Amino acid sequence: MAESPGTRSDWAPANWPADAGTAKELRDWLAKADDSELYALDLDFTGADLSGGNFTEGWFSRSRLRNAVLRNVSFARAHCEGTDFSESDLSGVDFVKAFGRESHFWKTKLRGANFTSAEFNRADFAEADLTGANLSDVLLTRATFSNANLTDVVADKTVLRNTVLDSADVTGFSGTVIGPISVIFRGQRSLLDGADLEQWFAARGGKVTRFYADRDAT
């Protein structure tokens, strides 16, 4: 039995979305007894508190979840393409295998978030707080982490191809990554890979190894 719908019967938002149409969509979905996913595309969840909700395999593409409280929510395998989570609290959120290309996490709290095997290419994490997040096996090609807090992040074969890390705090960032990363180095936009990538992290308190598939894959 797929687990996606099973836990929603006993759950209700601590604070319903202010937008009436969005609230109705959510209410209708919660009232269903079947195992259908939530189709919440193009909706406005601004200000809602959906903490503890299970939206596994749901569709939130292009929706606005700004200034929302979404602690320990499951967005596993959910579609979040172009979704705006800016300035929300997503501490402990589950984004395992989620699809989030071009999503927005500006100033978002993502402490302890789990992004294992997710795809967030070209997503914007500028000024986000990802302290202790799990970025193992994530695709982050061309994503932006300018001024983001990446302390104690765990990486494993994390794809950071052309990922912007300008002024990101990578203290305690550890694991294996795939570059090249994009940083401003001596006043110039530069792509760092190999030993230079490792040194860039080391100089900032991180400890990463550049992963090479031909050499390191088992």
Next chain:
Amino acid sequence: MTTRRRRPTGGTSSSGSNTPETTTRRPTVVGFSFTGAAQAHVRTARQHVTRTRQAVDNAQTGTSNTARTYRDTEATNTENLGGIDTTTDVPTARGDQSTTTPSGSTGGDGNDGGGGSNNPPPSRTDQPANPPSTDSGGSGNEPPSRRDAPPSDDDGPDDDGPDENRDEDPLPRRPTDPREPHPELTPEERAALDRHLAQLEQDDPERFAELSKDPDHNGKVTKGSQDEARIAMDLHERGEGPFAGDYRRPDGPGQGDFIDSDGKAQDMKGAHSDWPPEVPEHVRERPFPNAYNEADFRETVEGQFDRGRDVVVDTRNANQNDIDEMRRIVEEEGWGGRITWYP
């Protein structure tokens, strides 16, 4: 001014972290010239070797399969000729230890001890009664395929009823060349494939349950992980490709969707041109947010290759234009040996 091989000062002193980050100019690759370029050359050379090896293997396999098919066909024909009842006795009705099984009968199992003359004729879908032809546009090295063979009425059962020996192929247009993606599915083909996948699940529920546990998600079962399990089982049933032998889910998270018969990690990626068929009508009126495009396809596939994985590209929900484009990219990039097309 050259900007090659600049090294961060932070590697040796604390000043590195205070590097000014103010202007944006043309990107410069630092530290990439040797490790990146050299590795790329090595990778390309290895891909060439792999492709050449696969081509040789394919040719050898095709030749041996053709020879085996001839031998099997010869043996079958000989057996059938030997099984013809040459007596002049009038055949009696079934159930009375007749020595002759009426053609097309599905009631006998061929093991009733009648001896000698009760072998059923070869099924036209399982064993070709005639040697393979090489003039149908296929490779001369390939065994005859039921997908290529036009319908024939001159052999096999001649009744119109169901034939339990008939192999139900849900996708008769599936290319025999594994490097070729299936053409865009018709609604009928999609329905037939869905039935087939449901049947696979039904036939081995324990295996299905085991494969449905997603190691990336602490073994949780979702619709997505179940779908991956069905695809893996279907690929296994084909009897060729990376899932032909033993395959399994990885032991832990972040290691791909499956470990194939050669111990190689495989990731499954769906290519969608439009909403999946199960999505409700009122949702389908909205723009589809996850539509295929070339950039995403490239980034996704390269991301998997970066991590040492091969990719199963699921085109069940892709239109012909997108399938053609993916095929072109795969060919141009020389990815063929690392891509498995599904269905």
